[in-house]
Every structure is written in C-alpha cells, then in structure tokens.
Amino acid sequence: MVKSKALSNVISVIILIFVILLVFIPFLYYLNNTSQSNTVTSSIVNNYVYLKNLQISQVTTGHPSLYYNGSSIYAVYSNRTFVPPSNLTIVGILYLNTNGIWVNVTSINYPLVVSKGQVISLPSYIQGRPIIIVTSLGNVFFLEPGSSIGLFATASKGGVEVLTQIYISSKPLSVSTNVTTNIYGTYKNFATPIAFSNQSGTFVARLPQYVFYQSSKGQIITGVFHNWIVLGMAQVNSTISQGIKVTLEGQPLVLIGNYSLLTSNVSLNLQVNSDNNINSNIAIEVSVNGVNYNLQGTSTITVPAGYVNITIFTLQANDTTQQSNGIIRHYMYSYSIYNGNVYRGTSFLIFVPPGSSNPTVYLNYKNDYNYYKVYMKDYNYLNNQVCLILNSTVYNYNNSYWIIGGSYTFNLNGTYSYNGQMVIFHSAQMVIFKYSNGTSFTYTFPNIPSYVIINQPMNITVSYNIIENWEQL
Structure with a gap:
C-alpha cells in the first residue's frame, strides 16, 4: 500500500513538471519574440529619425539646395560631399491660396524623385504665393518667393x-x-x-x-x-x-x-494735350499704379516716388465744346512725353525720383477728323418722296445730321408717285450749298455737281421740279 502511494506521488510530480514545461516554454518563446520585436521597432524608429535628420542636413548644405523664385523651384546639387548622390523624394507641394488655406498642387505627378539638378515648374496661379515642400521622410520645407534652403x-x-x-x-x-x-x-x-x-x-x-x-x-x-x-x-x-x-x-x-x-510721395502732373501741345478739352481715363483717374486738361495726383506705371484707357475721344456751333472734334491717342522721353505705347513705366520738382507727363492726342452738322432741306417739302444720297448713305430731307468731314459723292434722288389719276415725277432743278463761314454756291440743272465737300457746318437745299403726265383711266 505504501509502495503504491509512493509511486502515485512520483507520477504526480512527473505530470506537474510536464504541465509546467508545457506552459512555460511558449511563455519564454513569447518573451523572446516580444523582446526581438521591440528591438526591431526601436531600430526602425531610430533609422527613420536618422534618415529624416540626414535629409535636412543634406538639403541645408546643398544636396540639393532648393531655390524658389515665385514661379519655379530650382533643385541644384551645389555640394559634392555626399557620394553617391542622394535622392530627394517629394510627395506633395502645397501653396497658400488667397483664402489663407494650404492647397496641394495636383498637376504634379507624385512621388517626384529629384536625383539631379532640375527645375520644377509650377502652375501660373501659384505665382508669388508661399509654398511648402513635403518629402517622403516627412520633412517640410517652407519657401517664400525669392528664398532658398541651402547654398544655391x-x-x-x-x-x-x-x-x-x-x-x-x-x-x-x-x-x-x-x-x-x-x-x-x-x-x-x-x-x-x-x-x-x-x-x-x-x-x-x-x-x-x-x-x-x-x-x-x-x-x-x-x-x-x-x-x-x-x-x-x-x-x-x-x-x-x-x-x-x-x-x-x-x-x-x-x-x-x-x-x-x-x-516717400511726390506730386505728378498729368496734362492732356491736343495737336501742337495745345491744351485740349477732351476727357480721358488713365490708370496710374493700378488706380483709375478721369482727366481733363491738367490734373495733379499724389503717387509714391520711384517707378510709376501709366496705362492709357481712352484711345479715342470727342471734344464737344463746339457742338452748339455745329462742330465735334474727334481725337486719337498719339504718344506721351515725360522728362524728354517719348512713349508711343498705351502702357509705359516712368521713374519719378524722390523730391522731384513739378514732374509732368504730357498725354498727346491727334485731331484726326471732325463731325459737322449738316442740315438738308427740300425746298418744295415733298414729304419724304425724295431723298439725298451721300456715298451710298440715304438722308431724308428737312433733318440735321452729324457727318464726318470729307469729300462725298452727291446723288439726288427723283421719284415717281401715282395719285390715281396721274403719274408725277419729281426732278432736282437747283442745289444750294451754304457754309457756316458765309460762302454759298448755287447750281442748276443740268450742271448740278456729282460730289460735295463737307469741311464745316453747312446747309444743303434742293429744289425739285414737278412734271405731270396724264394717263387714261
């Protein structure tokens, strides 16, 4: 009986040892794997931090340097201490929009690997905006227009x-x-x-x-x-x-x-001139440094000293001061003069030094043609049955028209009418050209001229003869 109990105890111990080994060995294995995993993770983290810091060091020492001129990014390998050359992988370029929000530039194919000197062109809408370059290692490089990182x-x-x-x-x-x-x-x-x-x-x-x-x-x-x-x-x-x-x-x-x-600021004179530098009465609009001004005669404005940008908006204008006398003068922009220099373009840049005394820009316009008021009179008052034709343009009698000065073909229109009993033909027999300077010219059929010169306000009077022809009903 004692023997049997002793054997039973031995078997129990063996079973206990077996159970302990069965549980403890996997636990040891788990502890070992956990330790190895922590070591690997720590190694990965340390390696990432090292590479991240190394990239910063490389860029700031010119491998590559980054220069941003406001429209393009210049990546230049100006430092040859790193062998072999290291790549810079860009995973994002962001710009600060007008709403103060950083927006990714989607037109670039990412990742963009820079392995040699190159220029990265940016879309035109980014021009002049700050940018951020994000690399694959998580580095962020901020650049203002005209700034650089590293020796460029x-x-x-x-x-x-x-x-x-x-x-x-x-x-x-x-x-x-x-x-x-x-x-x-x-x-x-x-x-x-x-x-x-x-x-x-x-x-x-x-x-x-x-x-x-x-x-x-x-x-x-x-x-x-x-x-x-x-x-x-x-x-x-x-x-x-x-x-x-x-x-x-x-x-x-x-x-x-x-x-x-x-x-510093200066006072700048803007003088609108017509032919022969005679002060004109035309009204024009110009832009000075992006600000619009309506000018007539001579105007004085205050501008920052230095470079001044002037743009002429009014390229054609009318002088209507003599309109009541039957004349409207038309002007075309010709050129501008400042400090002895002639500017023929409609937009130009001048330099006004600080402390300038009475600087003046002369804006010159040329009188290329005039409108004249012409009154056309049908002496017989035929109620628009006849008309006057100048250069293929039809004018009704007993009206006034504004006509550009020049020489015109002169055609008198005659017409038939039928009142149910007879056919009536109206034919011009006399023409009178009376000009505003007092001169007058009278012509009778068949010596009526085929042209007329309009160079001042005038009256054109035409007298028609009526010829009656009876027809049997």
Missing part, C-alpha cells in the same frame, strides 16, 4: 548666384534687375537672377539704386538699395555699397541684393 549655385564646384529682392512686411519680393559685373573679364550687364560658373580670383558686381516690383493689378512697389546679403564663403569689401568687390574661396556663393521699400 548652378556650378558644379562653387559658383556664384546673384539674386535681388525687395524686403517688405517681413517677407522678400523677388525682382529682376541688371547687375553689372566683370566676372568674365569685361564689364557686362546681366538680368537677375543669374548664375555664374565656378570662378577663381576677384570680381566686382554692381546693382542699380532703384528696382521695382509690379503686382498682377498693375500696382508698383519701388525698392531702394539697402545692403548685400552674402551666403557662403567669400571675402567682400563692403555689404552696404551698391558695388561690391568679391574674392571667392572655392565654395558655392549666393549674393542677394537686398532693397528696402521707398516710402
């Missing part, structure tokens, strides 16, 4: 990029102007933004004192030179003079000509 230079080894901007309301406005430089040996003018290939030694770059920015509505902002912003390694003699002397040090270099807003 199109040369493979160093190089120089010259940009110009007006700094206003804590944001730059990218503008284009001329930069004069001897970087290629002789002094030449180039339009900014401009990139020069890798150079060694020293060169000079000079910018104008004033630049301008024009909005889509025609508004002009004038900038006055403030300073140079130097991005990169180079020696410069000054950053506050328009002309700068630069010595390169074998590194990519960006030179930004920084302009501040010109805020």
Whole structure:
C-alpha cells in the first residue's frame, strides 16, 4: 500500500513538471519574440529619425539646395560631399491660396524623385504665393518667393548666384534687375537672377539704386538699395555699397541684393494735350499704379516716388465744346512725353525720383477728323418722296445730321408717285450749298455737281421740279 502511494506521488510530480514545461516554454518563446520585436521597432524608429535628420542636413548644405523664385523651384546639387548622390523624394507641394488655406498642387505627378539638378515648374496661379515642400521622410520645407534652403549655385564646384529682392512686411519680393559685373573679364550687364560658373580670383558686381516690383493689378512697389546679403564663403569689401568687390574661396556663393521699400510721395502732373501741345478739352481715363483717374486738361495726383506705371484707357475721344456751333472734334491717342522721353505705347513705366520738382507727363492726342452738322432741306417739302444720297448713305430731307468731314459723292434722288389719276415725277432743278463761314454756291440743272465737300457746318437745299403726265383711266 505504501509502495503504491509512493509511486502515485512520483507520477504526480512527473505530470506537474510536464504541465509546467508545457506552459512555460511558449511563455519564454513569447518573451523572446516580444523582446526581438521591440528591438526591431526601436531600430526602425531610430533609422527613420536618422534618415529624416540626414535629409535636412543634406538639403541645408546643398544636396540639393532648393531655390524658389515665385514661379519655379530650382533643385541644384551645389555640394559634392555626399557620394553617391542622394535622392530627394517629394510627395506633395502645397501653396497658400488667397483664402489663407494650404492647397496641394495636383498637376504634379507624385512621388517626384529629384536625383539631379532640375527645375520644377509650377502652375501660373501659384505665382508669388508661399509654398511648402513635403518629402517622403516627412520633412517640410517652407519657401517664400525669392528664398532658398541651402547654398544655391548652378556650378558644379562653387559658383556664384546673384539674386535681388525687395524686403517688405517681413517677407522678400523677388525682382529682376541688371547687375553689372566683370566676372568674365569685361564689364557686362546681366538680368537677375543669374548664375555664374565656378570662378577663381576677384570680381566686382554692381546693382542699380532703384528696382521695382509690379503686382498682377498693375500696382508698383519701388525698392531702394539697402545692403548685400552674402551666403557662403567669400571675402567682400563692403555689404552696404551698391558695388561690391568679391574674392571667392572655392565654395558655392549666393549674393542677394537686398532693397528696402521707398516710402516717400511726390506730386505728378498729368496734362492732356491736343495737336501742337495745345491744351485740349477732351476727357480721358488713365490708370496710374493700378488706380483709375478721369482727366481733363491738367490734373495733379499724389503717387509714391520711384517707378510709376501709366496705362492709357481712352484711345479715342470727342471734344464737344463746339457742338452748339455745329462742330465735334474727334481725337486719337498719339504718344506721351515725360522728362524728354517719348512713349508711343498705351502702357509705359516712368521713374519719378524722390523730391522731384513739378514732374509732368504730357498725354498727346491727334485731331484726326471732325463731325459737322449738316442740315438738308427740300425746298418744295415733298414729304419724304425724295431723298439725298451721300456715298451710298440715304438722308431724308428737312433733318440735321452729324457727318464726318470729307469729300462725298452727291446723288439726288427723283421719284415717281401715282395719285390715281396721274403719274408725277419729281426732278432736282437747283442745289444750294451754304457754309457756316458765309460762302454759298448755287447750281442748276443740268450742271448740278456729282460730289460735295463737307469741311464745316453747312446747309444743303434742293429744289425739285414737278412734271405731270396724264394717263387714261
């Protein structure tokens, strides 16, 4: 009996051990897998953070640099320290619309892989708007027009990029102007933004004192030179003079000509002239820096000093001051004059320096033809049975008409009428041309002229003869 009980205890222990092993081994396996999973997850997270930070480092050091000029994104590999070249995968480009909402640019095929220098053109409706570039690693790069991330230079080894901007309301406005430089040996003018290939030694770059920015509505902002912003390694003699002397040090270099807003105002005269610079009485409409004005004679308006944009809206106009005397003068826009310069287009840009004394823009119109009031009289008052024809245009008698001055074919219309008993024919027998200057000409049949000259207000009087023919009923 004791033997049997001892055997039973041994079997119980064996079963217990078996149960413990059956449960504990999977648990150990679970703990091991959990540990490995946490290690893998931690490794993935650490690797992602590393790649994300590496991408930021690469872009900010020029691999690639990103420059946004307001209409296109320039991706330029200006730093050769990363081998092999690294790709930048763009999964979204957003722009800030007029309602203050960030909207994705759907016209671009994403993902966009940048592996070499290239230009990413943006739709025209984005022009001048801030943008955000989103990469596959979750980095977000914000760019204002005229701004860049990293050293921007199109040369493979160093190089120089010259940009110009007006700094206003804590944001730059990218503008284009001329930069004069001897970087290629002789002094030449180039339009900014401009990139020069890798150079060694020293060169000079000079910018104008004033630049301008024009909005889509025609508004002009004038900038006055403030300073140079130097991005990169180079020696410069000054950053506050328009002309700068630069010595390169074998590194990519960006030179930004920084302009501040010109805020002073000037009084500008706008004078509407007719032929021979005689002040005219015509009324016209013009736009000055996007603001519309109705002008007659001489008007004085206040505008910001600097560049002024003028657009002529009224290309034809009538002077009606002599209308009561039978004359309306027609004028056609010809040209404008400012500061001795002639502008023949209907839209032009002038420069009015701060402190200008009595600046005047002359808007010249040419009197190309006149309307004259012509009264046509049927001496016999035949109740519109007859009419007068000038150049194929029919005029009824006993009415006044405004007719453009010139020479006209003259045709007198005769007509038949039937009153039930006889046929009546009306035929012109006498014509009188009486002009407003007092001269008068009388013609009788058959010497009535085939043309008439209308060069002033006048009366045309026609007398008809009536010929009666009886017919048997």
